[in-house]
Amino acid sequence: xxxxxxxxxxxxxxxxxxxxxxxxxxxxxxxxxxxxxxxxxxxxxxxxxxxxxxxxxxxxxxxxxxxxxxxxx
Amino acid sequence: xxxxxxxxxxxxxxxxxxxxxxxxxxxxxxxxxxxxxxxxxxxxxxxxxxxxxxxxxxxxxxxxxxxxxxxxxxxxxxxxxxxxxxxxxxxxxxxxxxxxxxxxxxxxxxxxxxxxxxxxxxxxxxxxxxxxxxxxxxxxxxxxxxxxxxxxxxxxxxxxxxxxxxxxxxxxxxxxxxxxxxxxxxxxxxxxxxxxxxxxxxxxxxxxxxxxxxxxxxxxxxxxxxxxxxxxxxxxxxxxxxxxxxxxxxxxxxxxxxxxxxxxxxxxxxxxxxxxxxxxxxxxxxxxxxxxxxxxxxxxxxxxxxxxxxxxxxxxxxx
Numbered sequence: 029x030x031x032x033x034x035x036x037x038x039x040x041x042x043x044x045x046x047x048x049x050x051x052x053x054x055x056x057x058x059x060x061x062x063x064x065x066x067x068x069x070x071x072x073x074x075x076x077x078x079x080x081x082x083x084x085x086x087x088x089x090x091x092x093x094x095x096x097x098x099x100x101x
Numbered sequence: 102x103x104x105x106x107x108x109x110x111x112x113x114x115x116x117x118x119x120x121x122x123x124x125x126x127x128x129x130x131x132x133x134x135x136x137x138x139x140x141x142x143x144x145x146x147x148x149x150x151x152x153x154x155x156x157x158x159x160x161x162x163x164x165x166x167x168x169x170x171x172x173x174x175x176x177x178x179x180x181x182x183x184x185x186x187x188x189x190x191x192x193x194x195x196x197x198x199x200x201x202x203x204x205x206x207x208x209x210x211x212x213x214x215x216x217x218x219x220x221x222x223x224x225x226x227x228x229x230x231x232x233x234x235x236x237x238x239x240x241x242x243x244x245x246x247x248x249x250x251x252x253x254x255x256x257x258x259x260x261x262x263x264x265x266x267x268x269x270x271x272x273x274x275x276x277x278x279x280x281x282x283x284x285x286x287x288x289x290x291x292x293x294x295x296x297x298x299x300x301x302x303x304x305x306x307x308x309x310x311x312x313x314x315x316x317x318x319x320x321x322x323x324x325x326x327x328x329x330x331x332x333x334x335x336x337x338x339x340x341x342x343x344x345x346x347x348x349x350x351x352x353x354x355x356x357x358x359x360x361x362x363x364x365x366x367x368x369x370x371x372x373x374x375x376x377x378x379x380x381x382x383x384x385x386x387x388x389x390x391x392x393x394x395x396x397x398x399x400x401x402x403x404x405x406x407x408x409x410x411x412x413x414x415x416x417x418x419x420x
Contacts, residue, residue, distance in 0.1 A: 063137055063351060066312040070319065070355070082312060 030100075031093045034072055038089065041068050051090030058089075076100055102229040103222050105268025105420040108166025111261040111387035112157035113144040113374065120254070127250045134254050139350025143257025143375035145242045151183045151258075155190055155238040156197050158260035158380075158387075162234065163198070165390070166264035170198035172232050177220055178206045179213025179237040179379040181244065181287070181408075194236060210285075211346050211407025212276070213237050213379030214261070215415055218403075219274050221265050229267040236262040239378035244287050246306035255349065256307075257375035261383025273332035274415035275325065284313045285408040315352060321406040322356035325414035329402065333416040337362060339400065340416070342389060346405040347371040347381040378407065395419040 035049045038058070049058070055065050066082065072092060073079050080095040119142045120131035134140055146154065155178065163170060176191045176198075183190030183206070191204035209216035217235040224231055241256035291302040322345060330337045337343075343366050345353050350371050357364050370385050377384060382403050389395060399419040406412045 061137070062312050063315060066315050067351070067355060070316060074359075082316070 030076075030096050031089070033075060034089060034093055034096070037071055037075055038068060041071060049089060051088065051093060053089045054087050056087075072096060102225060102267055103269060103271040104218075104225050104233070104265040105270035106263050106386075106417065107266045108162045108164070108168070108264040109262065109383065109387040109390045110158045110161025110163070110165055111259070111380075111384045112154040112161065113259050113384070114146045114149045114154055116145045116147040117142050118145055123254055126247070127253065129250045129254055137349075137351065138255060139369070139371050140255065140375045141372045143242075143373075144259060146240045146258045151180075151238060151240045151243075152190060152193050152197070154240075154258065154260040155183070155194050155236055158238065158262040158383075159194055159198060159234060159236045161387070162236070162262035162264050166266075168232055168264060170200040173198075173200045173202045173234050174231040175202050175221070175224060175233045176200065176204035177217045177233065177235045178204070179209060179217040179235065180206055181208060181210060181239050181378060182206070183238070190238065191236075209276075209278075209379070209407065209411045209413070210409055211348065211376070211378045211381065212405040212409065212411040212413040213407075214382045215274070215403055215405045215413025216276055216411065218263075218265075218271070218415060219276050219413065222271055222274060225265075225267060231265075231267065233265045234262060235265065235383075236260065237379035237383050239380055241307070241376065241378055244305075244307050246304065249306070251311065252307055252309050255376050257377050259374055259377035259380040259384050261380045261385075261387055263383055263386065268420050270417050270420050272335070272416040272418055273329045275329055275332065275413070277321075277325070277412045278409050281410045283310060284317060284410055285309045287408070315349070315355070317410055318348060318352045318406045319355040319359065321412040322352070322404050323359050325404050325412050326356075326360065326402060329414045329416050335400065335416060337402070340366065340402045341400045342394070343367045343402045343404065344382050344385045344389075346376075346407065347374065347385065348376045348406075
């Protein structure tokens with residue numbers, strides 16, 4: 029559920045609707061630099077109306093999903 | 102009674118370094134810098150001292166205001182620091198101008214100009230009959246590590262000033278501070294006492310957590326603009342010019358998107374100067390003033406954020 033929404037936000041952010049994404053996809057593989065990552069995380073936070081700590085542990089889409097799931101639990 | 106801005110001035114050092122110039126000695130490129138920051142070039146103090154550009158901006162502002170230095174009642178200099186730890190830059194500006202008023206520096210990093218306006222506002226509430234010079238200047242080229250491609254490319258040097266006199270232009274102003282050493286800091290050189298000189302000290306250059314600063318900055322612009330607009334009883338859509346601290350194009354785009362405001366509401370000059378710290382807002386203010394864009398009733402919002410972490414925003418109606 030969270031993963032699906034995160035993937036949707038990511039596809040809109042990159043403006044690539046058929047982008048291949050899994051929980052294991054890294055930001056690096058998705059060609060997202062540190063500013064892209066923070067912009068994307070802010071959009072995800074707004075979509076879930078929550079906030080998460082960004083302390084350098086966020087490397088994959090799955091990392092974001094886990095943090096969001098914890099935050100909204 | 103608060104103040105009105107009766108004159109503005111600015112100065113940039115003559116030496117311009119483009120992204121291509123930086124790519125000669127840093128592992129970077131024009132495409133990398135422009136796509137992440139919107140910055141194309143910056144001015145660097147080479148032939149000029151920090152005092153030189155501060156003085157040029159001050160003289161320009163006094164001429165624009167048509168007042169003499171001797172008429173000044175106060176000089177406030179928002180800066181991270183001048184050419185010397187002491188005397189303060191404000192005192193050296195006072196000396197060179199030939200003014201005789203109290204003078205002091207104010208360190209609120211990139212929010213310094215708005216902090217300076219707020220301090221000035223308090224002076225006007227004590228005594229309306231004043232002339233105050235707020236001269237914001239920073240030479241970031243002396244404070245960044247020119248071996249760090251992640252930060253050095255972001256900054257430039259400059260000075261911007263405003264002369265304030267009694268009036269009702271200031272419609273709302275607010276400052277914030279949340280102490281935070283991790284997001285952005287510049288350590289002092291530590292001295293050479295025999296008991297401490299062997300201690301390992303960080304190099305006295307700027308350290309920044311870019312993503313954290315980005316998040317802080319976007320949130321600050323959004324909440325501060327909403328808050329001062331509410332205090333001034335004005336809709337943000339009715340502001341003629343929003344002048345944000347010119348740190349990074351993407352920060353401003355991120356804030357505009359969240360505020361649902363068109364980008365043309367925001368005055369953007371980051372491309373030619375980079376982040377000039379406290380000077381960035383008064384540099385833009387002076388340019389628009391000299392180009393005749395401010396008429397009686399023109400509504401201007403300033404929004405700044407920087408090391409501290411500090412933020413400041415205000416709404417001004419041009420007199």
